[in-house]
Amino acid sequence: MAGKKDTRQKKLVKLPESRVKTIMKSSPKVINIGKEALFLVNVATEMFIQHLAKSAYSIAKKKGELHYTDIAESVERNANMSFVKELIPRTTTWSKYRELMAAKGLTIEYESSEEESDETGSTSSQE
Amino acid sequence: MAQSFDDLNLPNAVVTRIAKEVLPENVSIGKEARTALAKAASVFVLYITSASNALATKNNRKTINGLDVIEAMHETDFHMFVEHLKENLEYFKKIQQEKKDAVVKQKLQKDGESNCAASNDNADENDIQ
Numbered sequence: 001m002a003g004k005k006d007t008r009q010k011k012l013v014k015l016p017e018s019r020v021k022t023i024m025k026s027s028p029k030v031i032n033i034g035k036e037a038l039f040l041v042n043v044a045t046e047m048f049i050q051h052l053a054k055s056a057y058s059i060a061k062k063k064g065e066l067h068y069t070d071i072a073e074s075v076e077r078n079a080n081m082s083f084v085k086e087l088i089p090r091t092t093t094w095s096k097y098r099e100l101m102a103a104k105g106l107t108i109e110y111e112s113s114e115e116e117s118d119e120t121g122s123t124s125s126q127e
Numbered sequence: 128m129a130q131s132f133d134d135l136n137l138p139n140a141v142v143t144r145i146a147k148e149v150l151p152e153n154v155s156i157g158k159e160a161r162t163a164l165a166k167a168a169s170v171f172v173l174y175i176t177s178a179s180n181a182l183a184t185k186n187n188r189k190t191i192n193g194l195d196v197i198e199a200m201h202e203t204d205f206h207m208f209v210e211h212l213k214e215n216l217e218y219f220k221k222i223q224q225e226k227k228d229a230v231v232k233q234k235l236q237k238d239g240e241s242n243c244a245a246s247n248d249n250a251d252e253n254d255i256q
Contacts, residue, residue, distance in 0.1 A: 012219065012222070015141055015168075016138065024172060024173075029180055029184070030180050032190035034190050035223070036193030036196075036219060036220070037179060037192050040196040040219075041175055041179070043212060044205070045137070045168050046145055049142055050149040053147075053149055057150055064153065064154055065155050066146075066157065066160050067157045068157055068160045071167070079204065080204035080205055084166075084171070087163075087166055088166070088167060
């Protein structure tokens with residue numbers, strides 16, 4: 001091993017280590033992070049990204065394209081992804097939202113112009 | 128402490144690249160989808176960290192170790208990741224050991240060289256060997 005000169009050591013991880021560490025350290029109560037732990041969180045996150053992407057693509061209606069809605073739907077359907085549900089909410093159309101509210105016996109007060117357009121909007125209060 | 132919001136987010140480009148590895152070629156990922164993936168991944172880091180840290184604390188440790196992370200996968204319902212993580216951990220340990228060995232070897236070589244030089248000096252002082 002000492003003899004062979006590798007101009008570049010094979011990368012063990014793809015996500016930037018320092019960024020992963022920064023995020024980990026921002027977690028309250030965390031004091032120290034071992035090297036192995038940092039490495040494994042990095043790998044696990046990579047696996048998570050691929051897991052989510054694959055799952056979303058299997059739902060995707062239009063093959064060849066992966067949309068936000070596919071991801072949101074995947075998150076909705078998988079119990080172990082509930083921790084990101086609020087971050088990646090399903091979106092809906094304005095008219096569907098009104099129907100939903102009406103079904104619940106609620107009315108929405110808004111200033112209407114002429115005709116409502118079918119604008120896609122998020123049902124959550126997030127931006 | 129993180130300086131800006133960006134510090135707490137994984138880079139979109141890298142996340143997208145990782146996602147594309149498991150999708151058929153030429154699948155296009157929408158801009159909002161890319162952002163969602165990156166955000167989800169960042170939150171996943173926090174989520175796993177929190178779970179791992181809880182396990183470390185439970186065992187009266189201040190440092191999160193590899194086994195805490197693996198155990199956390201069970202706790203968070205990501206059992207399917209465990210096997211692969213265990214393999215990676217073994218590989219990582221092997222690499223770390225190799226690095227250590229290389230450093231020790233280098234040090235021994237250096238010490239050997241300096242000892243050689245020292246004994247040569249001694250030989251000059253004591254003519255009779």
